[in-house]
Amino acid sequence: MKHLEFVDTLVIGSGPGGYVAALRSSQLGMKIAIVERQQIGGVCTHTGCIPSKALIAEAERFNMRRQWGPVNGENAYEEAQVFKQAVVNKQSGGVQFLLKTAGVNVLEGEASLIDAHTARVYHADHGEQQISFKHLILAVGSRPIEIPSLPFGGRILSSTEALSLPHIPESLVVVGGGYIGVELGQMFARFGAQVTILEGGEQVLPGFEGELAAPVIRQLKQDGITMITGAKVTGAEQHTNSIDLHYIHQHEQCVVRAEYALVTVGRKPNTDGALGLEHIGLTSTPQGLIEIDAQCRTSIPHIYAIGDIVQGPALAHKASYEARIAAEAIAGEPSVIDYKAIPLVVFSHPEITSVGLSETACKQKSIPVVVGKSVFSINGRALALKETEGFVKIVAHAVSGLVLGAQIVGAEASTLISELSLAIEMGATVEDLAMTIHPHPTLGEIIIEAAEQACRKMEKNQV
DSSP, rough: EEOOOOOEEEEEETOOOOOOOOHHHTTTTOOEEEEEESOHHHHHHHHHHHHHHHHHHHHHHHHHHHHTTTOOOOHEEEEHHHHHHHHHHHHHHHHHHHHHHTTTEEEEEEEEEEEEEEEEHHHHHHHHEEEEEEEEEOOOOOOOOBBBTTTTTTTTEEEHTTOOSSSSEEEEEEEEEOHHHHHHHHHHTTTTTTEEEEEEESSSSSSSOHHHHHHHHHHHHHOOOOEEEEEEEEEEEOOOOOEEEEEEEEEEEEEEEEEEEOOOSOOOEEEEGGGGGGTTTTOOOOHHHHOOOOBOOOTTTTTEEOOSSSSSSSOHHHHHHHHHHHHHHHHHOOOOGGGOOEEEOOSSSSSEEEEEEEEEHHHHTTEEEEEEEEGGGGGGHHHHHHHOOOEEEEETTTTOOOEEEEEEEEHHHHHHHHHHHHHHTTTOOOOHTTTSSOOOTTTHHHHHHHHHHHHHHHHHHHH
16 A cells, blocks of 8 residues: 655545635645545536536526527537536636645545544555545535435436436426425426426425515426425336336325436435544434534544535535635634525526525514515616516614625526625625615615615614
8 A cells, every 4th residue: 555645634525615625725834635536626516516507507598599489409408418518627627727736635536534644545546545644624525315215226316317317308307396406407397398396395495485485486387397395205116218206295195207207305414434434433413414613623623524514504605614714723723613694595597595594583583673675676687687586685683784684586696695695794784785886787786775675664663
């Protein structure tokens, strides 16, 4: 076994948590190595965020072209797959370039921990090598959850296989109506597939307030998607060219046939298997999560964990944020995590975003609030874009006016939410937002109008 030299920090995983941790550590003067068992950039770059958003964008462009006349959906989808792969390759290449220029030693292979300061890296072509480290950052990510009644294989797909289907299926059943199921289901529907979503809860997009999900649900119906809520899938039968999914709905046994079934019921942390946490005495919760402190430090002081393997939503931007905290903590800086302004995004049409506290959460905490709300339908830019569905909602403290949370559904919501995330982070008030000059005509003016409404409500309460 080849033994490599000692490094200050070893990072396992090269996704948006791992590569950011490696880059920040290098900037802070540390000697860094990073291990990746599959492809640089991780799931996000190759089978998650980047390819899915590329296909979603292509589906939206195809849908716009279709409004002007007949177009070939199959050809458009094939072109979209080529475009998607080009985007993935460029993104992955960019990450590799950043790591190389930062002097990070990139090791290809499966990492397993021998002890608390040593790891073995195995690669089928290069054999085994051993590396010693002073600090370790675990950024191993997650994988799609496989449910016993629908094991992956054949015509039962995870999001990974769905993103690389060579053709548009005539029909698709999506099991799970969360954000992944909605995003991919709508994407396939816009390319021409007949899509059915089976959701076990009372509402598609569970976890979002009903008024926020409502515009998206309306659009899903307009896109021809059938949504069945309160559905419990019990099994499946695969055939040569189709699959039958059995489910219980309103106490009745039902079945739906499709060309493929896509299972999107969540993700599972990659803390099991060959990683070898048991060799160093690092335990995880029954859900596979590793407990950390405010600096991402585990119960073993020199070992840190970030991203999908720790508590909180499995979001790429959360992982990148934690990566910087962990790297700076190792360098002795006083950085600590603060999750009050982590935006959630659904890349549906229209988009949904949420950050901070919702009105419902504030009521549950007995926090007095005012709510400012403004709709897209009266905004000049939205009218010009023919994107008039949606609204901006700002939740502020009723006395101080501090912005506590915000929700947006509508065009470019994923971009607009950044301003409101900053407002929460810096302790801005709704008056600060209302007095900020926004260019005209832009969608950002909807934020001004929502903030002004909240200000008027505060003034009324003080009279």
